[in-house]
Structure formats: structure tokens, C-alpha cells
Amino acid sequence: MKVIKFISILTLGIGLVSASPVRPRQAPLGKWDIVGDSQVAAMHIVLASHKDIYIIDKVEGNKIKQANGSPAMSAVYDIETNLVTPLDLTTDTFCSGGSFFANGTLFNSGGAENGLGYNPGYTSARFITPTDANPAWMEIPDGMITSRWYPAMATLPNGNVLVMGGSLKGTGKNNDAINNPTYEIWSAGGAPQPQPVHFPFLVDTMPYNLYPFVHVMPNFENKQLLFVFANTQGIIFDIETNTVVSKTPVIPDGVRSYPLTGNSILLPLKPSLNYKPTIMICGGNTAMEITSPAIASCGRIDPTDPNAQWEMDNFGGTGRVMPDAVLLPDATVLYVNGAGTGFAGYHRGPRGNPLYLNDNPTLTPFIYDPETKEWNTNLAPSVVPRLYHSVATLVSDGRVFITGSNPQPNVELGSKFPTEFRVEMFTPPYLQTGLARPVINSVAGFTTLNDQRIQVTYQQTVEVKITKGQTNSFITAAIIHHGFVTHSQSFSRKYVLLKVISAQEDPNDNNNITLNLEMPPNPTILPPGPSYLYVLDNGVPATFSVSLILGFPTT
Numbered sequence: 001m002k003v004i005k006f007i008s009i010l011t012l013g014i015g016l017v018s019a020s021p022v023r024p025r026q027a028p029l030g031k032w033d034i035v036g037d038s039q040v041a042a043m044h045i046v047l048a049s050h051k052d053i054y055i056i057d058k059v060e061g062n063k064i065k066q067a068n069g070s071p072a073m074s075a076v077y078d079i080e081t082n083l084v085t086p087l088d089l090t091t092d093t094f095c096s097g098g099s100f101f102a103n104g105t106l107f108n109s110g111g112a113e114n115g116l117g118y119n120p121g122y123t124s125a126r127f128i129t130p131t132d133a134n135p136a137w138m139e140i141p142d143g144m145i146t147s148r149w150y151p152a153m154a155t156l157p158n159g160n161v162l163v164m165g166g167s168l169k170g171t172g173k174n175n176d177a178i179n180n181p182t183y184e185i186w187s188a189g190g191a192p193q194p195q196p197v198h199f200p201f202l203v204d205t206m207p208y209n210l211y212p213f214v215h216v217m218p219n220f221e222n223k224q225l226l227f228v229f230a231n232t233q234g235i236i237f238d239i240e241t242n243t244v245v246s247k248t249p250v251i252p253d254g255v256r257s258y259p260l261t262g263n264s265i266l267l268p269l270k271p272s273l274n275y276k277p278t279i280m281i282c283g284g285n286t287a288m289e290i291t292s293p294a295i296a297s298c299g300r301i302d303p304t305d306p307n308a309q310w311e312m313d314n315f316g317g318t319g320r321v322m323p324d325a326v327l328l329p330d331a332t333v334l335y336v337n338g339a340g341t342g343f344a345g346y347h348r349g350p351r352g353n354p355l356y357l358n359d360n361p362t363l364t365p366f367i368y369d370p371e372t373k374e375w376n377t378n379l380a381p382s383v384v385p386r387l388y389h390s391v392a393t394l395v396s397d398g399r400v401f402i403t404g405s406n407p408q409p410n411v412e413l414g415s416k417f418p419t420e421f422r423v424e425m426f427t428p429p430y431l432q433t434g435l436a437r438p439v440i441n442s443v444a445g446f447t448t449l450n451d452q453r454i455q456v457t458y459q460q461t462v463e464v465k466i467t468k469g470q471t472n473s474f475i476t477a478a479i480i481h482h483g484f485v486t487h488s489q490s491f492s493r494k495y496v497l498l499k500v501i502s503a504q505e506d507p508n509d510n511n512n513i514t515l516n517l518e519m520p521p522n523p524t525i526l527p528p529g530p531s532y533l534y535v536l537d538n539g540v541p542a543t544f545s546v547s548l549i550l551g552f553p554t555t
């Protein structure tokens with residue numbers, strides 16, 4: 001068997017023939033397709049399997065009904081058939097949070113007031129396990145000691161789930177009477193109800209601190225370190241010792257969190273950079289006015305560096321409030337959705353239109369390359385405005401699922417910006433190159449893929465067999481934990497580039513390659529629980545990704 005020589009496993013993956021990726025001659029623009037109807041307005045979504053997306057909304061007059069006749073608040077959207085099946089709930093999920101436990105169960109917490117046959121959801125803890133034969137929500141209506149509307153959530157390296165902040169009831173912006181400056185940690189082992197812990201950062205960052213940005217920081221000391229950001233400030237917080245380790249400087253240009261909602265992501269982590277974290281925060285606004293132009297800047301920082309400064313960049317040349325970011329398999333970042341002016345929320349009570357508080361929808365997607373810091377703004381625009389309460393997520397085949405937009409208190413179809421049920425798929429330019437896509441044939445010996453989550457562990461070398469179709473191949477691989485998407489965030493999401501240990505051609509068929517891929521070093525780098533393996537050839541993703549579950553080694 002011929003062993004293919006390494007080009008540079010650390011930065012580039014493995015070149016099977018050529019040393020650098022093939023670039024198409026004419027840059028494609030990407031493509032939008034309206035593929036279906038969500039039936040339930042998509043305030044929150046989560047990729048539950050290679051084909052199922054769970055939609056979670058709030059109490060309002062959605063199109064389909066659940067078993068008791070109330071309008072459905074949650075549903076499964078099958079991206080292969082574009083069919084929607086309601087999921088029953090009893091408590092209002094309005095502006096709640098979510099994250100996966102290490103065992104693969106999704107945890108959704110918090111919400112708002114009652115209505116349309118539903119109970120309040122402020123203290124509700126809800127669980128659903130996508131791998132069950134018939135997945136259904138299990139709710140504990142008084143599961144939480146304190147009420148939380150707009151909480152952030154994150155899966156911790158030990159597999160527990162953090163629930164942080166929020167307010168005691170719905171509001172335009174937070175105020176001292178209803179602020180909930182605490183966090184609680186839910187045990188993956190089903191331990192008793194956790195006690196909330198006081199968290200002064202959410203006092204210091206009033207009033208723009210709802211849905212704080214939370215990212216788990218990679219480290220090699222087995223520490224549970226969080227980067228937490230709200231308003232204009234960030235801290236590194238050690239959750240085990242309950243101490244602030246360091247503070248970042250104030251970000252320039254204005255407020256970045258709700259209701260002046262910007263976007264915060266942890267850029268792809270790479271073995272060649274020893275998983276050094278870079279946070280990028282883009283967009284937001286400076287005033288709660290529908291005419292106020294959105295912030296047109298992004299800041300990058302490694303918040304674990306005590307001397308870190310914000311490195312500012314323009315946001316592709318356009319201001320955007322409420323942008324959604326999608327980490328694409330090729331380690332670039334797609335920005336979609338949002339508005340050029342205004343802020344998150346809507347008017348309350350009976351008054352004339354407009355009820356919405358954001359305008360000038362930003363219809364053109366941008367793609368950012370974190371390595372070259374270049375923006376590709378020459379992409380096809382969508383025709384569907386996606387304002388407050390819009391969502392986007394990468395799916396298994398490398399396309400991007402985009403839906404939602406409901407800057408209204410209830411389902412409202414007559415407005416300039418109606419409740420939006422249309423589902424779009426965005427095909428990124430990497431699927432328009434004309435280059436053949438690789439196909440994943442087996443992972444860790446399994447040839448039946450995506451009918452279960454394949455169990456792998458940290459540092460494990462996993463054998464992956466693929467068929468490539470290109471002559472000058474350049475294979476890379478990544479693992480992505482898709483987060484819980486809501487309000488321009490994706491809780492717990494991480495992208496980790498994998499080390500390609502070896503690549504061997506089959507002597508009988510040089511299109512068949514056996515790869516050995518090394519899983520991430522530890523759970524601070526990628527959370528335990530469900531993740532997806534993506535393999536690319538010259539930046540073109542495989543026909544589908546493969547569902548894994550990252551677990552701790554059993555001794």
C-alpha cells in the first residue's frame with residue numbers, strides 16, 4: 001500500500017498530490033432556495049440529527065396545532081422531506097436557552113408568561129433526547145429556583161450545563177428590579193436542583209446584559225474557564241473557583257448585546273495554533289431607535305491573553321444588528337440575517353403599525369476568512385427579510401438552513417415585516433466550484449452512518465474511509481458541535497480542525513483513501529456530547545457529515 005507523503009499536517013491537512021488548494025477561476029456567488037414552510041415560527045433551532053431540526057418558538061398563533069389543540073410551539077423539521085411534525089409542550093418557551101448534556105440529551109430552560117392553553121415557562125426545565133425512538137419533550141415546570149427570560153446556556157467540559165443570567169420577566173431592556181445576576185449548573189448525572197450562584201458581572205453590565213455571550217475557553221490544565229461578555233465588557237471567569245481571572249478592555253464603537261444585539265463567535269480552533277482561542281464580536285447598535293444605524297465594526301481578541309487588545313475591523317463594509325453567524329466546514333464564517341438599523345424587540349400593546357423596531361434588512365450574506373481576514377461580500381442576496389427572531393445553522397450536506405423573522409408580539413401576516421415561515425437553504429460558493437465532492441464511506445469501522453451517533457473519545461485516532469473524486473486532492477477534516485441557535489447566538493457551538501495523522505490510497509482504486517484523524521485533545525476544546533465530522537477536498541465538503549458523540553475514555 002502506497003503511503004502518501006505529508007505536505008503539512010499542521011496547517012494544511014494532507015496534500016495528496018498538490019500542495020495548495022485548487023481555486024476556481026470565477027468566484028461563485030452562492031445560491032438561495034426557498035425549500036419549505038416551518039409551520040412554527042423559528043425563534044430557536046437546534047440541529048438534532050443529520051436530518052432533523054428542532055424548532056422552538058413561543059406562545060403564539062402558529063399554523064399547526066399540538067395534540068391538545070393549542071397552536072404548536074415546537075416542531076421537528078425534516079430537511080430531507082421538508083415535512084414538519086409538532087412536538088407537544090405545556091410551558092411557554094418564549095426567549096429561552098438551550099444546550100446539550102454530554103449524554104446527548106438537549107436541555108432547554110426558561111421562558112415567559114402563560115397564554116393559549118400554556119403555563120408560564122419562567123422556571124421550566126425541558127429535556128428531549130433526539131436518539132429516542134419517538135423524541136418528546138419532558139418538562140419540569142418548576143425545575144428552576146429562579147425565573148429566567150433570556151438566559152445564556154453552555155455545555156461545560158465536565159458535561160454539566162450552565163444556565164446564566166436573564167431577567168425575571170419580559171422587558172425591552174433589563175432593569176434592576178427584574179435582573180437575575182446569577183448562574184446555576186445542572187448536573188449531567190441528574191443531581192438535585194442546583195442553587196443559583198451570585199454573579200456580579202451581570203450587575204456591572206446593566207442594562208445590556210440579557211443573553212450574555214458565553215464561550216468555554218480551551219486550555220490544557222483541565223480548567224473550566226469561560227469568556228463571558230455583555231454590553232461592552234468581557235471577563236475570563238473560572239467557574240470552579242467562582243473567580244474573575246481577567247478582564248478584557250472595553251470594546252470600541254458601542255453596545256453588542258440585547259437589545260442592541262451583535263454577534264459573538266469563537267473562531268475555528270486549530271491544532272497548528274495549539275487551539276489558541278480568538279473571539280470575534282460584530283455588529284450591534286448604539287441607541288434603541290429604529291432609525292439608529294447598526295454598528296459596522298468587528299473586534300477580535302484572545303481573551304485568555306492578559307494583555308489582549310481588541311483588534312478592530314470593518315464588518316464587511318455594512319452595519320448589521322442581529323446578525324447570525326454560521327461556522328462553515330471550510331473554517332470560514334458566513335454572516336446572514338439582521339437589519340441595517342434599529343434594535344431587537346417590538347412594540348407592545350394595542351397601537352398602530354409598525355410594531356417592529358428594526359428596519360433596512362441586510363439581505364446580502366458575507367463570508368469572512370479568519371485566516372486572511374478577508375471579507376467576501378460579492379454574494380447573491382436573499383429575497384426574504386430576516387429581522388428579530390431569525391435563525392441559521394449549518395446542516396450535514398454543507399448547506400445552511402435559514403428561517404424565522406418575527407419582529408411582532410404575535411403571528412402577524414399583514415405587516416411590512418410579517419411573521420416569516422419560509423425556510424431557505426443557502427448553498428455556499430464551495431458547492432458551486434464544479435469540483436467533485438468527497439463521500440464518507442466509513443467511520444471507526446461503521447459503514448452505516450447517521451442512523452446512530454458513533455461513539456468516539458478525546459485524542460482517539462479514528463479511521464475514516466472516503467472516496468474522493470478530484471485529481472489534485474487536498475483533504476482536510478473538522479469536527480463541529482452545532483449549538484442551540486437563538487437571538488444571533490449559537491450556545492456551545494465549536495469548530496475544531498482535526499489533525500490528519502495519515503492518508504493512504506487504496507492500491508486498487510486511488511480514489512479510495514483511508515484517513516487517520518485525531519480527535520480533539522480534551523473537553524475544554526470541544527464539549528462532550530453530539531458533534532459532526534466534516535471531511536473536505538480542496539475546501540469542498542463531503543456529500544454529508546457524520547454524527548458522532550464525544551465521550552470520555554472508559555478505563
Ligand SMILES: *[C@@H]1O[C@H](CO)[C@@H](O)[C@H](O)[C@H]1NC(C)=O
Nearest residue numbers: 101103105129187188189190
Ligand atoms: C442525560 O442526562 C440528563 C440530566 O441528568 C437526564 O435528564 C437524561 O435523561 C439523560 N439522558 C440519557 C439519554 O440518559
Ligand SMILES: *[C@@H]1O[C@H](CO)[C@@H](O)[C@H](O)[C@H]1NC(C)=O
Nearest residue numbers: 441466467506508509511512
Ligand atoms: C472504493 O470504495 C467504495 C465505497 O466503499 C467501494 O464500493 C469500492 O468497492 C471501493 N473500491 C475498491 C477498488 O475497493
Ligand SMILES: [Cu+2]
Nearest residue numbers: 094095389487
Ligand atoms: Cu426574543
